[in-house]
Amino acid sequence: MKEERNILIAGLGGQGVNTLYAILQSLLLKAGFSSKGAIFKGGAQKRGSVYAMIRIVKDGTLENHFSPMIPEGQLDVLIALEAYEALRYSRFYHPQTSLLVNNHRVPFFNERYQKKTSPDPIKTLQTHFKNLIIQDFNSLSMNLLETRKMVNILMGLAAIEQKWIPIEPTDFLDAAQQKLSLPYNDMLILMKEINV
Amino acid sequence: MPKTDKILLSGNAAVAYAAMDVGVAFFSHYPGSPVTTIESSLKKLKDQYHLPVIFNDALNEHVAALSAMGASFAQAKSMLVMKHVGLNIAADPLVYAGYSGVKGGMVVIVGTDPGANSSTGEQDVHWYAKAFNFPLFEPTNIQEIYEQVFEAYTLSQQYEIPVFIFIPVELAHTVASVQRLPAKKNKLNFRFEKDRKSYINVGQRAVKNHEILLDKIKQIAKLKTGTTFFNSKAKFGIITRGLAFGYVLESILKLGLQEHVHLLQMERVYPINQDIIISFAKNKTEVTFIEDQDGFLEIMVKQLCFNELDCTIHGKDIFPAYGALRLDSIQYYLSEKFSLPVSKPQQWNFDVEERLGTFCEGCPHTASYYAIFDALDGVDFVLGGDIGCSSLPPFRADWLLCMNAGIGVSQGIALVSPNQLVISTGGDGSFFHGGMISLQSAVENNINLIHIVFDNQYVAMTGHQYSPSQGNGFQVEHFLEAIGVKWFQVVDVFEKDGLQNAIKTAATQTGVRVIWAKGACALVTASERGKKAYEYKVFIDSDRCGDCTICYEKLACPAIQKDEHGFFFSDEHLCVRCGVCKNICPKEAISFISN
Known part of the structure; x- marks a missing residue:
């Protein structure tokens, strides 16, 4: 692992971001990483932009002396639970940022009465970034587990599988099972998905 | 009592653990982001470890502050929690807490929000420390939050003065490892000892107490800073x-x-x-x-x-x-x-709309706002908004300022612009926070306005804290009658045309008119929704649909969406089967069908 890894989880409303953030941050700290994080929930109960930052620093000089805030242009990993939200934090990206994006779009409400359309987020991302994985995790979650509520867990797992986050997949699944009280069958399906 | 080992805590949980370990005996608060979960964290600890902490879930910050002062006057270690703008409400009593001093120790935790992440403003409340002459600690990390609670109580008890700790939004939700300190023993018996010299602040006594306060501040200033x-x-x-x-x-x-x-x-x-x-x-x-x-x-x-x-x-x-x-x-x-090479990153400037939030699927406010605009179509009216869930999304009302700005600002407009129909709104949380006084004031001054209370039975936006509208003796009709409201109606917002008819009737009357619009928060009726979802779903018949877009644009229910062919459909995973879309469809194209 390089000396610093900055991770941003973006989504809407909060529950998905909050759960994934809490699982990852706990595992990183338990694994002995020097890791700090912060979550920004916004004022909205539903469909407001929510994001969490996690910084892992392996640097003798900095030790624990770093802030949880990611500087602009220094994001290493983005996990976007919604496609438009993948564009929102672009000030943090650099050309090599790894982007994991859920190909699911939640329209903007003002488009309903202002007759305004937003540009296609996926096309925009594909134009500017190379290290990009786009997948419809909503459908994947529905197909595997018959619920859309597991999108965050599947995306966290995918980022770990890509070695973007220094956590063992089995540790992640164990933590997810504890946090969400997942049924044993769901665990089996997810373990099969990652070939454990 | 749990072991004092290292544990992972959020900033808010660190305050709760510190409150437990330092022996806080009295906790009062008014909920507000980013520090809302301090109260729920401490309540969990109370249940888990049978802590002798007494809670006061006050209905506004003014009462929360006064009760924390009272508990501390009676020798209890008290903690008071609110968000930054709440401090404006609490300012009146807190300014006296410096003059009177406190006895058992009193710490005031304030959540700050530079950047207005979860607030209507980013007011800098540091100035209150100078105005009240309260010592102010500002932690830089979660460990410091925990330790400064201990330090603040030591200072508060030694100098008999309330002490501030400010926690910014970035720290409130941050999770980090915290090394706990040995727990202090709880004091269990309290008694108010009369001390009129301190507690009666009038005339020269107030001047003397001010002098004493400034002397305390001089002494504290000499300590390590x-x-x-x-x-x-x-x-x-x-x-x-x-x-x-x-x-x-x-x-x-x-x-x-x-x-x-x-x-x-x-x-x-x-x-x-x-x-x-x-x-x-x-x-x-x-x-x-x-x-x-x-x-x-x-x-x-x-x-x-x-x-x-x-x-x-x-x-x-x-x-x-x-x-x-x-x-x-x-x-x-x-x-x-220092003339170091600066490598500014490549900047992208993507056009992404700000998501200002919306109502949840099945939210009673969706139905209420639809009813207001439907009932008053073509009428020149102003609509006063308030803080809380009812202000989401913020573009529906004409202003969004502070608690009870709905009914407060409306009174000035109604008095100077009598030809406009003035409608003010506010949630039940706001109503009990201070709106009832504003309403009484409107009645006393016979102001021409319609006030709509969105009663969703909870202080929903901050995590469903208790609202007196749930029961416990509060009877809205008796209350409104008692304060002299001559015209009022209590309506169920999910009932077809109920609120529309009430608004139309109210608009023909004069004076203060109140519509109490009842409808429980959709987020707390999940089990009921689950049953309905199992039985039936909403179907939009595209053959009957007249493409009027009322359900999509005017009601703006998030569950109603457009497919790639432009046909409307109800997302069955989001829809909570409240039936409002079915009620308002002019073509009767929306129906419930069995699963």
Whole structure:
């Protein structure tokens, strides 16, 4: 692992971001990483932009002396639970940022009465970034587990599988099972998905 | 009592654990982001460890503050929690808490929000520390939050003075490992001892108590106020506080400026130890204050050390007073100052709309706002908005300011612009917070307005705290009659045309008219929704649909969406089967069908 890894989880409303953030941050700290994080929930109960930052620093000089805030242009990993939200934090990206994006779009409400359309987020991302994985995790979650509520867990797992986050997949699944009280069958399906 | 080992805690949970370990006996609060979960965390600990903590879930910050003062007068260690704008409400009593002093210790935790992440404003409340003469601690990390609660109680008890701790939004939800301290023994029996000299503040007694308070502040100012880092011989110094300290420290270390910078972190931000500042600045040619918001430290130091400092001082001429302070802006500033190569990242500027939030599926406010605009189509009316879920999304009402701004601002407009129909709105949380007094005032002044109370039975936006509208003896009809409201109706917002008809009738009347619009928060009726979802779903018949877009644009229910062919459909995973769309469809194209 390089000396610093900055991770941003973006989504809407909060529950998905909050759960994934809490699982990852706990595992990183338990694994002995020097890791700090912060979550920004916004004022909205539903469909407001929510994001969490996690910084892992392996640097003798900095030790624990770093802030949880990611500087602009220094994001290493983005996990976007919604496609438009993948564009929102672009000030943090650099050309090599790894982007994991859920190909699911939640329209903007003002488009309903202002007759305004937003540009296609996926096309925009594909134009500017190379290290990009786009997948419809909503459908994947529905197909595997018959619920859309597991999108965050599947995306966290995918980022770990890509070695973007220094956590063992089995540790992640164990933590997810504890946090969400997942049924044993769901665990089996997810373990099969990652070939454990 | 749990073991005092290292545990992972959020900033808010760290306050709760510290409250438990330091032996807080009385906890009062009014919910508000970002510090809402301190109360729920402490309640969980109370249940888990049978803590002897007494809670007062006050209906506004004014009462919360006074009750915390009362508990401390009676020797209990009290904790008071609110968000930054709540401090405006609590300011009236708290200014007296300095004069009267406190006995059992009293700590006031305030959630701050530079950048307005979860608030209607980013007001800098540091000035209240100076106005009230309360010592103020500002932690930089979760461990410090925990430790400063202990330190604050020690100071509060020693000097019989309330003490502030400010927690910014970035720290409130941050999770980190915390080393706990040995728990203090709880005091269990309390008694109010009369002390009229302290508690009756009038005339010369108030002047004397003010003098005593200022003397306490002078003594506290002499205590250790901060910690220095790096090269004390450096000609360039930085003074910082709170979250900014972490940014500055990281920037100095990353840029390798340890030999070139002398750094002073102010852990206690008020009162300031003048000697420490003068000693820090004496060999400097330049000192820069790096802090968020208005620049409280910079201004206080300039005032305190007027004509005592020879160095150049910078601060708010470099870092803006608005928005949250950013790590990269500090790195750029230091890089340029020391002529280090600056590699500014490639910038993308994607056009992404701000998501200002919306109502949840099945939210009673969706139905209510639809009813207001439907009933008053073509009428010249103004619509006063309030704080809370009912203000989401914020573009529906004509203003969104502070608690009870709906009914308050409406009164001025109604008096000076009598030809406009004035409708004010507010949630039940706002109503009990202070709206009932505003309503009484409107009645006393016979003001022409319609006030709609959106009663969703909870203080929903901050996590479903209890609202008196749930029961426990509050009867809305009796209350409205008692305060002299001549015309009112209680309606169910999910009942077809119920609210529309009430508004139309109210508009033909004069004076104060109240519509109590009932409908439980959709988020707390999940089990009921689950049953309905199992039985039936909403079907939109595209053959019958007239494409009027009422359900999509005017009702704007998030569950109603458009497919790739432009046909409307109800997302069965989002829809909670409230039936409002079915009620309003003019073509009767929307129906429930069995699963």
